[in-house]
Amino acid sequence: MRDLLQLQVHDFEVQVLTGVYSEETHLPQPLRISMTVDLDCPEHFAPDTPLSASKSYLDLKHAASEALPQGVHFTLIEGVADHIARTLFISDPRVQRVEVSIVKLAIAEASESIGIRLVRHRP
Numbered sequence: 089m090r091d092l093l094q095l096q097v098h099d100f101e102v103q104v105l106t107g108v109y110s111e112e113t114h115l116p117q118p119l120r121i122s123m124t125v126d127l128d129c130p131e132h133f134a135p136d137t138p139l140s141a142s143k144s145y146l147d148l149k150h151a152a153s154e155a156l157p158q159g160v161h162f163t164l165i166e167g168v169a170d171h172i173a174r175t176l177f178i179s180d181p182r183v184q185r186v187e188v189s190i191v192k193l194a195i196a197e198a199s200e201s202i203g204i205r206l207v208r209h210r211p
């Protein structure tokens with residue numbers, strides 16, 4: 089089986105303009121975003137291996153916050169997930185697979201989590 093390095097950020101909350109219905113189209117709403125990125129893995133990580141041998145997990149937070157376009161309304165949260173995946177593929181040729189889960193916090197009636205999971209492979 090091949091070695092695998094996964095970078096992960098879970099339960100990152102961001103405000104995003106999204107929603108299908110007219111009452112949702114004006115105000116940003118909270119999304120809880122989790123991301124897993126599969127990265128080409130070097131043969132060995134020594135104690136002094138620099139960050140350039142891997143990829144910063146902070147890049148995942150950036151893709152799900154500052155890299156999202158300001159003022160753009162995403163009808164579906166699938167569109168938000170797709171934008172995040174594209175940002176991560178473009179940012180680094182070693183990224184082979186991106187998994188993005190999004191929970192739409194504002195629509196829960198009790199403790200349920202409602203949302204989507206998108207898995208993309210490098211085209």
Ligand SMILES: Nc1nc2c(c(=O)[nH]1)N=C([C@H](O)[C@@H](O)CO)CN2
Nearest residue numbers: 107108109112163164165166192195
């Ligand atoms: N697969 C999806 N289903 C739904 C979405 C969505 O973004 N992806 N959005 C909505 C509405 O915006 C809903 O959250 C408002 O109550 C419904 N279904």
